[in-house]
Amino acid sequence: MGSALGAPHAADGEFLRRFPRVGGNRWGSRDLGSARILLLDSNARVLTRAERVEQESWLSSALAAADADPNIGLVLAAWHHPPFTNTHKYGDDRFSADSFLALAPLAEVGAVFCGHVHGYERFRAESVSFVVSGGGGAAAHPFPRDHARWRHTPAFDATALLAPPFRGDRDRGALARAVSHHLNLPAGPDAPPRWIEGDRFEIRPRQQ
Numbered sequence: 001m002g003s004a005l006g007a008p009h010a011a012d013g014e015f016l017r018r019f020p021r022v023g024g025n026r027w028g029s030r031d032l033g034s035a036r037i038l039l040l041d042s043n044a045r046v047l048t049r050a051e052r053v054e055q056e057s058w059l060s061s062a063l064a065a066a067d068a069d070p071n072i073g074l075v076l077a078a079w080h081h082p083p084f085t086n087t088h089k090y091g092d093d094r095f096s097a098d099s100f101l102a103l104a105p106l107a108e109v110g111a112v113f114c115g116h117v118h119g120y121e122r123f124r125a126e127s128v129s130f131v132v133s134g135g136g137g138a139a140a141h142p143f144p145r146d147h148a149r150w151r152h153t154p155a156f157d158a159t160a161l162l163a164p165p166f167r168g169d170r171d172r173g174a175l176a177r178a179v180s181h182h183l184n185l186p187a188g189p190d191a192p193p194r195w196i197e198g199d200r201f202e203i204r205p206r207q208q
Contacts, residue, residue: 036074038075038076060103074205089142
């Protein structure tokens with residue numbers, strides 16, 4: 001919202017009051033058990049050049065730290081703009097691809113989660129799952145009906161489904177199993193919406 005309000009970071013104060021645990025940072029990490037989640041800022045129009053350099057330097061250090069930590073068995077990453085999508089409204093986000101994927105050794109990252117696109121997609125590249133889970137409650141963005149026109153081959157096709165929350169489980173081998181749950185919109189005015197189980201996929205643990 002910073003660029004929309006006419007000044008970079010104009011909305012930061014409201015954001016930081018709503019999410020005090022981020023400690024004033026625009027990027028950072030959180031540990032959930034033996035999983036480490038790297039949270040990044042992909043808002044290229046708002047970030048200054050110095051902030052971009054600082055974030056990329058932080059990402060490199062964070063990946064090295066996760067690699068050196070014997071207690072971390074799984075590394076995940078999340079940011080807003082997806083590097084891959086088939087939606088008509090948006091194309092692949094070049095900033096996140098150039099600034100994040102080019103730096104992140106994919107062998108150390110099990111999955112990447114993004115939003116922005118109002119729909120669900122999942123891609124795989126070098127055994128990494130790239131999940132677009134931008135439900136958000138807004139209108140769905142259209143996708144090409146002809147799969148031959150899609151720029152990437154999605155591992156799961158759920159373009160007509162909205163709002164996928166995730167549940168993750170861990171097995172004894174520290175492999176994460178993810179399940180998306182989708183809202184199936186009613187077919188008629190009297191038919192209630194219902195949640196259905198959608199995509200299932202596994203997230204590879206960090207290479208030891």
